[in-house]
Amino acid sequence: MADRPSIQTAQSTVRDLARSHEPDRYLAALLAPAAASGSLLTLAAFAGELARIPATVSEPLIGEIRLQWWRDAVDAVSRQEKTGHPVADALGALLQTHCIDGVRLHRMIDARAFDLTGDLHADDAALDRYLAETEGLAFDIAHEILTGRPLLPSIATHAGVAYGLARALGRLPAHLHNGGFPIPETLLAENGVTRSLLAERPFAAATVAGTCSAIRELKAKVRKKHAEIQLAMKSKSSASCLAILPLATVEAYLRALDRAGFQPLEHIAVMTPLSRVWALAKARMRRHV
Numbered sequence: 001m002a003d004r005p006s007i008q009t010a011q012s013t014v015r016d017l018a019r020s021h022e023p024d025r026y027l028a029a030l031l032a033p034a035a036a037s038g039s040l041l042t043l044a045a046f047a048g049e050l051a052r053i054p055a056t057v058s059e060p061l062i063g064e065i066r067l068q069w070w071r072d073a074v075d076a077v078s079r080q081e082k083t084g085h086p087v088a089d090a091l092g093a094l095l096q097t098h099c100i101d102g103v104r105l106h107r108m109i110d111a112r113a114f115d116l117t118g119d120l121h122a123d124d125a126a127l128d129r130y131l132a133e134t135e136g137l138a139f140d141i142a143h144e145i146l147t148g149r150p151l152l153p154s155i156a157t158h159a160g161v162a163y164g165l166a167r168a169l170g171r172l173p174a175h176l177h178n179g180g181f182p183i184p185e186t187l188l189a190e191n192g193v194t195r196s197l198l199a200e201r202p203f204a205a206a207t208v209a210g211t212c213s214a215i216r217e218l219k220a221k222v223r224k225k226h227a228e229i230q231l232a233m234k235s236k237s238s239a240s241c242l243a244i245l246p247l248a249t250v251e252a253y254l255r256a257l258d259r260a261g262f263q264p265l266e267h268i269a270v271m272t273p274l275s276r277v278w279a280l281a282k283a284r285m286r287r288h289v
Helices: 004-021 023-030 034-051 060-078 086-097 103-116 124-147 153-169 172-178 185-190 195-199 205-232 238-243 245-257 273-286
Strands: none
Touching: 004 023, 004 034, 004 086, 023 034, 023 124, 023 245, 023 273, 034 060, 034 086, 034 103, 034 124, 060 086, 060 103, 103 124, 124 153, 124 238, 153 172, 153 205, 153 245, 185 195, 185 205, 195 205, 205 245, 238 245, 245 273
């Protein structure tokens, strides 16, 4: 029999990682039924572990090694083997409990390799694919945890794009430093901005103006995708809405970009804890993301 204190310590570690690195998904998990909450916290911790790799490695090769570790770990826990890592081992329980295979987890891992390149997404379609494979797949798996069924591909993609972009646009300085910049190269070029200009310090006035123009276009895209999801979810169950509950924070992220004096290439947009809790709790009560 497993040692109870050890189990509790592992669960506490998973919970702490989810809260630290994926606060929206963490709170959404706490608002879910108790039977699904633990698995949703595990999913949030896993997504957070992958997303933070670029910021915690000194060179791309080390990041690739860490991603490969996660690939191997997913394969191991799929065979019901233990890794000793609390999040990986909790993933094993998630896969077994909800009869989910590891393929989508592998796709999430593979997509994060882009963040190590320091490149720009070539175009809008490339960015959408990346967001669908990272944030969108997390919504898809959450839906299966809560309902036993995958999320409709169109909703998963739109949700991933809307939520992923809303978050990413407020963290441009971090993305410039770590890689995975969320504004497509074609859109930047249309606004007179190149990768080399983004590398210059201080930023030229034209670079700032062009980036802000691109951000305005992407914000409009986020709002359009968000509205499409809200329309599509009107006839869905409350469990389906819970699976994509983090989307309720999208507008708050966008408002943070609009605050007076905010410089998107210099500042990180911050959402207050109260704003986050209120947005999610209100959406939970109204069953409307």
